Amino acid sequence: MTRHLLLQSYMSRCISRFMTDNQGPARKQAYDAKWRKENKARTQEYFRDWYKANKERRSASERKRKYGLTAEQWAAVFDAQGGRCAICLRDTPGSKRGWNGDHCHTMGVFRGILCRQCNHGLGNFQDNIDNLRRATAYLERHIFA
Structure with a gap:
């Protein structure tokens, strides 16, 4: 028996015993x-393997x-954006972890799907429109064509 099956079997017996x-x-x-706590290495190995095997399930759950979105709702938003970042229109997420959900940190409202760089950019500007406008004006003044 593999370690995972042994661990699952052991955990099943424990659940049955304590619940009955x-x-x-x-x-x-x-x-x-x-x-x-006593079996930290075994537990870590089990969850590491589970996470690798259930990447999409984990992402959907997160x-x-x-954001309160099902996998179908997420896909609908992404399709409505043309399968791209809502800001820079890049068609790759820019990260191994995939696309980022953008949300208002004050209200908690989901706004759209962004690549990693655009999501971090908004975060660095603290979702402040005035800061973004000043940054745009700054770039326009300092671009050498």
């Missing part, structure tokens, strides 16, 4: 935390948590 003998979720949670 009326110890309840709190005790199981405490036991799991202790087990993970988008749902952060």
Whole structure:
């Protein structure tokens, strides 16, 4: 048996034992935390492998948590943008982690999908339109054609 199957089998037995003998979720949670602490390397290996095998599932879950968007809604927004960054129109995300969801940090509202550079750029300007206008004017004054 591989280590992953052993770990899954062990965890299944633990869940069954704790949930059926009326110890309840709190005790199981405490036991799991202790087990993970004592078996840190095994736990890390298991989750590292799981993350690699479930990249898209993880991304979809993170988008749902952060922006409230399902995978279908994300795809619809991206298609509406022409499969490109909403600002620079680049068709590559500029990062191994993929496209970035842009959102208002004050209101938490999702605005669109950006490449890494544009998303960081907006963040560096603190989503402040006046700062962006001054930066544009600065560049226009200092571009040597």
